[in-house]
Amino acid sequence: MQWTKKDLLGLEYLSPEEIELILDTAESFKEVSTREIKKVPALRGKTAVNLFYEPSTRTRVSFEVAAKRLSADVINIAAETSSVRKGETLIDTGKNIQALKADIVIMRHSCSGAANMLARSLDISVVNAGDGWHEHPTQALLDIFTLKEKLGKIKGLNVAIVGDIAHSRVARSNIWGLTKLGAKVTLCAPEILLPPGIETTGAKTSSNIDEVLKNADAVNVLRMQFERDEGAAFPQQLDYFKKFGITEERLSRVKKEIIIMHPGPINRGIEMSSGVADGDQSVILEQVTNGIAVRMAVLFLVSQAKEAKS
Amino acid sequence: MNILIKNGRVIDPANKIDGLLDVFIQDDKISKVAKDIKLCAETVIEAAGKIVVPGIIDMHVHLREPGREDKETVASATAAAAKGGVTTVLAMPNTQPAIDSPGSVELLQDIINKTAKINVQICGTLTKGRLGQEPSDIAALKRAGACAFSDDGSSVDEASVMLAALNQIKSAGLLAICHCEDKKLSGKGVINLGFNSTRLGLRGISNVSEYKRIQRDIELAEQSGCPVHIAHVSCRESVEIIAQAKKKGIKVSAETAPHYFALTEDELLGYDTNMKMNPPLRSKEDLAAIRQGLADGTIDVIASDHAPHTENEKDIEFERAEFGVVGLETELSVSITELINNQVLDWSGLIQKFCVNPARILGLARGCLSVGSWADVVVISEQSSWTVDKRGLVSKSRNSAFLGRSLKGLVDYTICNGAIVYRR
Numbered sequence: 001m002q003w004t005k006k007d008l009l010g011l012e013y014l015s016p017e018e019i020e021l022i023l024d025t026a027e028s029f030k031e032v033s034t035r036e037i038k039k040v041p042a043l044r045g046k047t048a049v050n051l052f053y054e055p056s057t058r059t060r061v062s063f064e065v066a067a068k069r070l071s072a073d074v075i076n077i078a079a080e081t082s083s084v085r086k087g088e089t090l091i092d093t094g095k096n097i098q099a100l101k102a103d104i105v106i107m108r109h110s111c112s113g114a115a116n117m118l119a120r121s122l123d124i125s126v127v128n129a130g131d132g133w134h135e136h137p138t139q140a141l142l143d144i145f146t147l148k149e150k151l152g153k154i155k156g157l158n159v160a161i162v163g164d165i166a167h168s169r170v171a172r173s174n175i176w177g178l179t180k181l182g183a184k185v186t187l188c189a190p191e192i193l194l195p196p197g198i199e200t201t202g203a204k205t206s207s208n209i210d211e212v213l214k215n216a217d218a219v220n221v222l223r224m225q226f227e228r229d230e231g232a233a234f235p236q237q238l239d240y241f242k243k244f245g246i247t248e249e250r251l252s253r254v255k256k257e258i259i260i261m262h263p264g265p266i267n268r269g270i271e272m273s274s275g276v277a278d279g280d281q282s283v284i285l286e287q288v289t290n291g292i293a294v295r296m297a298v299l300f301l302v303s304q305a306k307e308a309k310s
Numbered sequence: 311m312n313i314l315i316k317n318g319r320v321i322d323p324a325n326k327i328d329g330l331l332d333v334f335i336q337d338d339k340i341s342k343v344a345k346d347i348k349l350c351a352e353t354v355i356e357a358a359g360k361i362v363v364p365g366i367i368d369m370h371v372h373l374r375e376p377g378r379e380d381k382e383t384v385a386s387a388t389a390a391a392a393k394g395g396v397t398t399v400l401a402m403p404n405t406q407p408a409i410d411s412p413g414s415v416e417l418l419q420d421i422i423n424k425t426a427k428i429n430v431q432i433c434g435t436l437t438k439g440r441l442g443q444e445p446s447d448i449a450a451l452k453r454a455g456a457c458a459f460s461d462d463g464s465s466v467d468e469a470s471v472m473l474a475a476l477n478q479i480k481s482a483g484l485l486a487i488c489h490c491e492d493k494k495l496s497g498k499g500v501i502n503l504g505f506n507s508t509r510l511g512l513r514g515i516s517n518v519s520e521y522k523r524i525q526r527d528i529e530l531a532e533q534s535g536c537p538v539h540i541a542h543v544s545c546r547e548s549v550e551i552i553a554q555a556k557k558k559g560i561k562v563s564a565e566t567a568p569h570y571f572a573l574t575e576d577e578l579l580g581y582d583t584n585m586k587m588n589p590p591l592r593s594k595e596d597l598a599a600i601r602q603g604l605a606d607g608t609i610d611v612i613a614s615d616h617a618p619h620t621e622n623e624k625d626i627e628f629e630r631a632e633f634g635v636v637g638l639e640t641e642l643s644v645s646i647t648e649l650i651n652n653q654v655l656d657w658s659g660l661i662q663k664f665c666v667n668p669a670r671i672l673g674l675a676r677g678c679l680s681v682g683s684w685a686d687v688v689v690i691s692e693q694s695s696w697t698v699d700k701r702g703l704v705s706k707s708r709n710s711a712f713l714g715r716s717l718k719g720l721v722d723y724t725i726c727n728g729a730i731v732y733r734r
Binding site for chain 2: 012089090091109111112113114116117131132133134135169172195196197198200201
């Protein structure tokens with residue numbers, strides 16, 4: 001299996017084999033971060049640009065660490081301090097970065113499809129670090145990597161995703177990735193937060209968290225953004241925590257151990273209790289560590305594809 | 311000047327003509343339609359193997375002038391129209407300023423007189439400033455030259471305001487054209503609501519935001535007795551509601567645009583902003599219902615909803631890009647490719663939608679080849695293929711939903727008021 005895509009835009013666009021290839025490559029990169037000198041020369045002489053149109057600390061830092069451990073040079077551009085504020089279009093900004101002879105643009109943007117558009121306009125690699133409600137492929141890849149590491153496989157697993165599915169790029173990427181690898185995905189949310197036609201992906205839906213937990217091997221708990229202005233139908237915080245919040249009490253009623261994941265940052269006491277976040281079943285910090293290996297793999301593969309073509 | 315068009319297949323459904331005939335044009339009028347016309351003419355067009363039809367009357371065109379001459383002008387849009395076989399357009403009034411006063415009608419009429427290459431009819435606004443708060447002075451707009459009224463681009467939300475406007479239009483003996491959209495329901499949506507809006511992470515626009523407002527406007531049409539024309543019908547429920555209203559005898563007509571019978575929401579999967587329009591491209595089921603509505607007569611008219619936008623307004627993030635596509639240069643070819651070649655309509659049926667019905671609905675003495683009528687004639691090579699290319703478009707804007715597509719049907723000649731305004 002050879003990686004041939006210059007970009008990583010979303011898991012919807014990847015084959016199961018391509019996803020497996022990223023996971024296998026990440027596996028081999030994970031060890032680098034345990035060395036005393038945490039660096040390999042794989043991307044020496046390459047330049048990666050973090051182009052972030054939305055505030056983000058953890059994803060940006062994770063990409064920066066990943067690129068640096070591969071010996072790439074990293075430049076961070078935050079949209080609020082750049083010429084974007086002077087009205088430059090996204091494509092113009094991208095072409096300027098390309099003209100600086102950068103090799104990879106890692107972009108976070110509030111508009112769905114922004115990474116697709118940028119990738120179409122540029123010859124250099126574009127890695128989607130989250131676009132609107134569309135996809136956040138590296139987050140899903142690190143979630144899947146962590147699951148595979150904990151449970152040994154993905155095929156046949158029952159994975160629940162709980163929370164605001166409608167507005168979540170993390171949910172969409174996880175649904176595509178998990179279903180392609182043969183997991184059974186159940187989405188658990190108030191009706192209003194399930195987007196139309198989502199069952200077409202192969203995922204099931206439910207509004208009963210206790211039923212869903214009974215069958216789950218793992219549960220990925222999404223961050224709830226109650227500041228969102230999507231109308232009066234949005235659930236109230238307390239009500240949501242009562243009906244969908246992941247608590248020790250809720251987990252104790254389930255017979256088996258369930259792996260608890262969260263893409264962060266956590267709202268303690270809103271989507272999960274502090275006890276669960278810090279508990280034995282939580283792999284939240286391992287996800288962060290694995291994020292580096294997965295992003296190293298992605299940066300490495302897209303630049304390999306670029307070299308193979310030129 | 312006289313023009314003789316020889317040996318073409320002349321299709322003129324208004325006169326129940328479909329046969330190999332000659333057409334003789336004397337000055338600006340049709341003078342004779344018959345076999346083997348022996349009269350002398352300065353220009354003879356050999357049309358053997360070609361189709362000869364009345365010029366298209368496009369009821370839904372955004373000329374953008376005055377105000378947005380960077381997108382399109384009366385000169386560039388009418389040149390694009392001539393290339394597409396269109397000899398009359400109805401100019402939508404959402405310009406800057408909006409066409410909501412006798413002064414603005416006269417301003418536009420002056421530009422038309424100086425620069426238009428084909429006939430341009432003027433549509434005035436339903437409400438002052440297109441704000442939906444107070445009806446325009448319909449009688450004054452009529453005196454200045456407006457022949458229909460629409461707030462196209464927006465719907466009049468307040469039913470009492472809409473009813474007051476319809477009552478005035480009824481008294482003036484003219485037509486209301488309704489952009490039907492309940493903005494409270496469509497909100498910030500950018501594509502059709504459904505699995506595609508979910509997978510793309512974009513806000514959706516439901517069918518109900520369209521058909522609920524059509525339902526209301528039909529009820530107001532019934533109450534006022536004013537004829538209403540429903541613009542850009544895109545979904546199956548709308549077709550059903552219009553069919554029911556027609557059965558009841560309510561004075562309602564309806565139009566759709568080529569993209570609604572040629573393309574579906576699946577075109578959006580690459581976030582192509584040239585596929586972004588309002589109403590949005592819908593599902594396969596909706597497309598089938600639009601075709602059925604054209605075939606059974608529920609939908610009377612095909613119009614382009616020609617909506618030019620600059621590259622700066624389209625070549626940006628999908629959610630931020632403008633709604634709308636150009637269509638004057640492709641509407642005939644898309645219709646031949648999708649409707650005639652798929653046997654949804656025959657030629658006579660297509661000319662009903664493009665010529666006969668728009669003329670009837672707007673009260674124009676055009677859309678036919680009757681002796682003595684205005685000589686608006688198009689000669690078409692029916693099965694010639696061409697590929698829609700950005701660089702080949704005459705319109706100032708290139709935001710076509712059909713770029714790169716191979717289409718059937720090329721216009722060889724467009725004659726408007728007896729003058730050749732386009733020749734391939």
